[in-house]
Every structure is written in structure tokens, then in C-alpha cells.
Amino acid sequence: MQAEGQAMIDRQDLQQARLALGRKLAALRTSRGLIQQALARQVQTTRSTLAMVERGRQVVDRIFWLRCDALLVADGELLAAYDAYRHLQSEFNAQRAEAAQRARWGAVSEVVMTTSDVTARESGDGINRKPQNRSHDEQPETIPSSAARLLAHFRRQLLAPIPLKQTIDPTSLPEVRQRVAQMHSLYQRGNYADTVRALPDTIQQANLLISTCPEAHRNRAAALLAAANLAASKVAVKLGDPSLAWIAADRAARAAADQAEDAALVAAAAFSVGTALLAMPDRNDNAEDVVLSALDRLAQTPHQLGSRALSAQGALTLLAALVAARKDQPAAAERHLNGAHALANRLGTDRNDLWTGFGPTNVTIHRINIAARTDHPQLAIHLGEQLDTSSLPKALMSRRAQVHLDLAAAYACAPENDPAAVLHLLEAERIAPQTMRVHARTRHLIGDLLARERRAVTPGLRALADRAEITA
Structure with a gap:
């Protein structure tokens, strides 16, 4: 946890630290009468890499700095400066992670309903009372009674405690996978009623599958549980209950991170967490923290991103644009939209990996949505x-x-x-x-x-x- 009074570190602090580190190296090299080419050859790197380091554009690894320190007779000064930079970077990453965790867990006490809250609300005429913590776009009084009854049923089913005794027969991995895919298909086709009716049993089947399938298939079962909860989160947002959406998205995130170990699926869960937070009042900053932290984690993935991870990254980038537009930051929104456009071009076509629907067309759809929501109707019409x-x-x-x-x-x-x-x-x-x-x-x-x-x-x-x- 961050100590009381500890200053927050931002990206500019890191940039300044990199610049100072690079300048220190350049000054020592110059004082020894070496040109970049000569030092680069002696420390077994290229002149362009050395130039990038000296300009604060790159840091490279500790072995490089150990060699530079020895060759330039810096008496440990360079190595200490490098270690100090890495410590600062580590603190920055820790603070970002803590901020994202506060955005997720800090919402619990204020906006997430417990099962007893739902039961109390739905007793008597409680379903027709105005729920708390709704955004302007999700006013519950506009939902007709049929949709309100559907939402009430969904809350009861999704928040009900997991039965101590098994109430359903075990289902195989392929069968649960098919059911989860069907849930997402129903949602994406706009059939919310059938999605709500089928989701609770599907989630229960996925939970049961984790405890009954062979150990070798446990991660696949966890991934299906995460995917089922993603569908639940999406439909809860659509029905106007962001608190319920947050619960389902958080369940998806825990299943993906703790058991599935799937970076793309973790990113998709973060997208749903961010979407739920954005639908709540006064949670724009929390949504932004979750989204940007997830994008940072994807950027640090050591291997080449496949289409699933690219799609999740693209969906998160579009969500970042929506958050920026909601915060009245048009330049940031445009920057994120351009970033999503570049990712869509890398993907090359409109896909539906992880049920994101991400691709070039979806980027344009988000441009239209943002233009329509930010008082630029002519731009929306033109697009x-x-x-x-x-x-x-x-x-x-x-x-x-x-x-x-x-x-x-x-x-x-x-x-x-x-x-x-x-x-x-x-x-x-x-x-x-x-x-x-x-x-x-x-x-x-x-x-x-x-x-x-x-x-x-x-x-x-x-x-x-x-x-x-x-x-x-």
C-alpha cells in the first residue's frame, strides 16, 4: 500500500529520470574523450542504441550499465543512477496497480449491491422503486415494466448464493463452450431476454465444470467461467444495472487472472470492469484508471500479440476514447480513436475475437457515437x-x-x-x-x-x- 504522504509518480517523472540518466552517461563519455561509436563497440551494442539511451528514449538492461560504469571509470555512479531509475519505475508501476485496484475494490462499499440488498428491493413493490447509483444515460424509470421484471429476475439469479448441493448434472467442456458462445451470440444479436434467461444456468454449469473436470482442463474451464460472466456483465449494463455489471465483470477478471492465465481474456475482463464503472455516476476517473492500467499490462506483454489480444487492446482503446469524451477531453479522445484505428489496421479486417466486434468498421462506429454524444451532429451524420x-x-x-x-x-x-x-x-x-x-x-x-x-x-x-x- 502507498505510504501516507508519499508523492504520486507520473509518466513525466519517469521521462525526466530517463533524460537525467542519459545525460549522465553522455557527460561521462564526453569527459573520457570517446565518441558514441567507440563506446558502443566496447560495451557490445550499436551506436543507434547508445544514442537513444543518451537522449532518454531507451534504458536497456543492467549489464549495459555495468559495462559502461567500468569502461568510463564511474566508480559505481552510473550503476547507482540506473538502479535508482528502476526503483522509481517500480514505484510508478506499483502505484498504478494500486490505483486500478482501488478503482475496482473501492466501488464495492458504495455502489455494489449485496444479495440482501437485492432481496429487500424486490420484496413487495420494491422492484418499482428507483434504484440508486444510476448514470444519466441509464435512468431506470424509462424502462418498461416487462424489462424491469426481466432485470429483477436477472439480479435474483446472478446474485443467488452458489448451492451447497449440486442441483444440475455436470456438462462437458465442449457443451459449456457452446452454451457460452450462444450467450454472447444472443447478446450481440440484441436478444437480451433470452440471454438473461439462459445465463444463470450457463454460469452454474461453468462453475461446476471447474470442480469436476480433469486438472489438465481446469484452465479451459476457468476461461469459460470468465467468458460467461463477461456476457452477464454486458447484458447488465444494457439493462441499466452497472452495479450488477461490476460484480459479473469482477468475477470474470478473477476467473481469468487466477485460473485461466490468459492475457487477452484478462484484458477483456478489464474492458467489462471499465464499462461498468463508466455507466456509474462520478466513476469516470476510476474507469480511466482500469482501462489505462489494462492497456499498460498488454503493452508489457513480452510476445507478439495475436488477434485475440489485439482485439482486446483495440476494444480497451475505444473505451478509453469514450471515457475521454465523457470527461470532455476531445484531444485525448481523438488520440485514442487514432490509436484504435492503427490497431484495426494491424488486425486487417472486422473480427469478433473475444466477442469484441473489433475492427476498422467498429472504430468508425465509435467515432459516430462520440460525435453524436459531444454535440457534433454534422460530423456524426457525415461519418x-x-x-x-x-x-x-x-x-x-x-x-x-x-x-x-x-x-x-x-x-x-x-x-x-x-x-x-x-x-x-x-x-x-x-x-x-x-x-x-x-x-x-x-x-x-x-x-x-x-x-x-x-x-x-x-x-x-x-x-x-x-x-x-x-x-x-
């Missing part, structure tokens, strides 16, 4: 006119619908464009009908359109509102 979603994997129906929801919001910024907004809402409903029952921002938009309705130019609006159980 939407150029977007072709045909290259997305077929399962990503809700992702396609989201584009139309964002474009509807962009068009609705000008009342004369209400007909275009309604057309996009109708298209989103055609693609993923259940979206209209759970997407709070869109439901508010429909209410606003109804308030200024001109039936002659928006003939489909009232029927759409009736189907979504929205009144003016």
Missing part, C-alpha cells in the same frame, strides 16, 4: 453517410442498430430533421427490436420527438413509441 457495416460479422446486429440510434440522435438535434431521425429509429428497431426497451438514451429521445411531433412528417413515430411503451 454515417460513409459507413458500410456489411463487413461486420453477421452476429453483430445490436452493433448495427447502435449506428442508427446514434444517427437518430444526431439528426434530432435539428427539429427539421425529425423525419430522418424517425427513419433511423425504425431501422434500429427492425434490426434489434429489444433495443428500444432497454436503451435509456434512445427512449428519452423518442419522448422528446413525441413532445414536438408533427404527425404529417413523422407518421411512424407514435406507433414506434407505443411498441416501446413510451408515452409523451
Whole structure:
């Protein structure tokens, strides 16, 4: 834990320490009358590497500094400076890790519900009370009663204690894998009702599989448990319960980190933790810490990232852009979007590894979403006119619908464009009908359109509102 009063270290502190270390090496080399080429040859490196070190762009390993210290007769001065830098770097990493842990565990006492909280809320007329800790975009009063009942059932099932006695028959690894894949497919197709109904049993099967499968398959079973909880976290966010989403995402993170040992899956779990935090009020900084820490861990992965890890990295980078936009930091949001674009180009195509849907098209979809949410409707409309979603994997129906929801919001910024907004809402409903029952921002938009309705130019609006159980 960080000691009381201990100063926080930032990236600029590390950069300054690297610069000082490099300058010390350059000064000693110059005082001995050596050019870079000569010293590089004697310490068995290249001149370009030595130049990078002296400019503070690179640090290299301790053997290099040991050789430099000896050849330049530095009497341990260089080696001590190098060790001091590594200590500073270690403290920086520890502080980042602690900040990420506080972002995750610090949320528990304030926003995460216990099973007893859920039971108390759902007794009597409790399901209709206004839950606490909701973001502006996830106002529960906009959810129709059918969706509220679905969410209440989901809370009961997901937060119920694991039975002491086995209540289901063991299922094989391939069968659980198929069920988990089906859960993610249902979610991505926008079928939230069937996802909610099937998830609790799937998670219970995955839990049981860990205790019954052979030791050699334990990591695979843990990975499936993590993946099942990822689906649960996503649908909880969609239904407007970020606290429940946080619980499921944290379970996924623990299963992935403690048992599955899968860097890409750990990153995907961090994405879900960050998404849940972003959906909570006043948790933008916590979400940012989780996301950036996860990106740092991926950057330190020693081997070449495969498509799964690249997809997780891309999804995290897009989430970082959303966080920056939420914090009103347009330059940071654009930087993250450009970073995601570069990762998508490395990936080369639209994929769905780890159910991220990441690829070039998804980056553009996020650009549209951010533009629509940050009062740049014309940019959102312009990007939407150029977007072709045909290259997305077929399962990503809700992702396609989201584009139309964002474009509807962009068009609705000008009342004369209400007909275009309604057309996009109708298209989103055609693609993923259940979206209209759970997407709070869109439901508010429909209410606003109804308030200024001109039936002659928006003939489909009232029927759409009736189907979504929205009144003016």
C-alpha cells in the first residue's frame, strides 16, 4: 500500500529520470574523450542504441550499465543512477496497480449491491422503486415494466448464493463452450431476454465444470467461467444495472487472472470492469484508471500479440476514447480513436475475437457515437453517410442498430430533421427490436420527438413509441 504522504509518480517523472540518466552517461563519455561509436563497440551494442539511451528514449538492461560504469571509470555512479531509475519505475508501476485496484475494490462499499440488498428491493413493490447509483444515460424509470421484471429476475439469479448441493448434472467442456458462445451470440444479436434467461444456468454449469473436470482442463474451464460472466456483465449494463455489471465483470477478471492465465481474456475482463464503472455516476476517473492500467499490462506483454489480444487492446482503446469524451477531453479522445484505428489496421479486417466486434468498421462506429454524444451532429451524420457495416460479422446486429440510434440522435438535434431521425429509429428497431426497451438514451429521445411531433412528417413515430411503451 502507498505510504501516507508519499508523492504520486507520473509518466513525466519517469521521462525526466530517463533524460537525467542519459545525460549522465553522455557527460561521462564526453569527459573520457570517446565518441558514441567507440563506446558502443566496447560495451557490445550499436551506436543507434547508445544514442537513444543518451537522449532518454531507451534504458536497456543492467549489464549495459555495468559495462559502461567500468569502461568510463564511474566508480559505481552510473550503476547507482540506473538502479535508482528502476526503483522509481517500480514505484510508478506499483502505484498504478494500486490505483486500478482501488478503482475496482473501492466501488464495492458504495455502489455494489449485496444479495440482501437485492432481496429487500424486490420484496413487495420494491422492484418499482428507483434504484440508486444510476448514470444519466441509464435512468431506470424509462424502462418498461416487462424489462424491469426481466432485470429483477436477472439480479435474483446472478446474485443467488452458489448451492451447497449440486442441483444440475455436470456438462462437458465442449457443451459449456457452446452454451457460452450462444450467450454472447444472443447478446450481440440484441436478444437480451433470452440471454438473461439462459445465463444463470450457463454460469452454474461453468462453475461446476471447474470442480469436476480433469486438472489438465481446469484452465479451459476457468476461461469459460470468465467468458460467461463477461456476457452477464454486458447484458447488465444494457439493462441499466452497472452495479450488477461490476460484480459479473469482477468475477470474470478473477476467473481469468487466477485460473485461466490468459492475457487477452484478462484484458477483456478489464474492458467489462471499465464499462461498468463508466455507466456509474462520478466513476469516470476510476474507469480511466482500469482501462489505462489494462492497456499498460498488454503493452508489457513480452510476445507478439495475436488477434485475440489485439482485439482486446483495440476494444480497451475505444473505451478509453469514450471515457475521454465523457470527461470532455476531445484531444485525448481523438488520440485514442487514432490509436484504435492503427490497431484495426494491424488486425486487417472486422473480427469478433473475444466477442469484441473489433475492427476498422467498429472504430468508425465509435467515432459516430462520440460525435453524436459531444454535440457534433454534422460530423456524426457525415461519418454515417460513409459507413458500410456489411463487413461486420453477421452476429453483430445490436452493433448495427447502435449506428442508427446514434444517427437518430444526431439528426434530432435539428427539429427539421425529425423525419430522418424517425427513419433511423425504425431501422434500429427492425434490426434489434429489444433495443428500444432497454436503451435509456434512445427512449428519452423518442419522448422528446413525441413532445414536438408533427404527425404529417413523422407518421411512424407514435406507433414506434407505443411498441416501446413510451408515452409523451
